[in-house]
Amino acid sequence: MDTDRQLTVEFTSLLLASVAPDELAVLDESAQEYFADPAAALADGREDVPLGSGLDVAMITPYLMAVASAVLPVLGQFTADLAKDVGKDLVKEPTVTAIRRLFRRSPAEPAAALTPAEMDQVRAVVLRQSVALGLPPTQAELIANATVGALHVR
Numbered sequence: 001m002d003t004d005r006q007l008t009v010e011f012t013s014l015l016l017a018s019v020a021p022d023e024l025a026v027l028d029e030s031a032q033e034y035f036a037d038p039a040a041a042l043a044d045g046r047e048d049v050p051l052g053s054g055l056d057v058a059m060i061t062p063y064l065m066a067v068a069s070a071v072l073p074v075l076g077q078f079t080a081d082l083a084k085d086v087g088k089d090l091v092k093e094p095t096v097t098a099i100r101r102l103f104r105r106s107p108a109e110p111a112a113a114l115t116p117a118e119m120d121q122v123r124a125v126v127l128r129q130s131v132a133l134g135l136p137p138t139q140a141e142l143i144a145n146a147t148v149g150a151l152h153v154r
Helices: 003-019 021-036 038-043 061-086 095-102 116-132 137-149
Strands: none
Touching: 003 021, 003 061, 003 095, 003 137, 021 038, 021 061, 038 061, 061 095, 061 116, 061 137, 116 137
């Protein structure tokens, strides 16, 4: 699996942990299906049932992967901007490592952090992508909240 796909799966796992933890068990299989044919994965078994309702619904994983795929380039740009601010000699981390440092895995973990304005931009990207995927507003909000919660903010 290439680095972009690995990062997408890693970020999706953080989102799943708060949105649909039961889907973590099949994340690798879902990722393979998504990367093989994103459109088919997103169209497979679609139902209009609220996420978190306890009813049997289509998997949310492909939608989270699509959202992660849209958010990661934005995070990459933020880390590139940070590198410009700090100075090229001081920043030697590859972009992928810098993006991973934004992921919130534990409170004690040292990490990079987004500004509130950058977080607002991430939230807007998630909402736009969720709506473009045809998700209901309540699910779009849930995914946006999970995304914001999975990242460090200053």
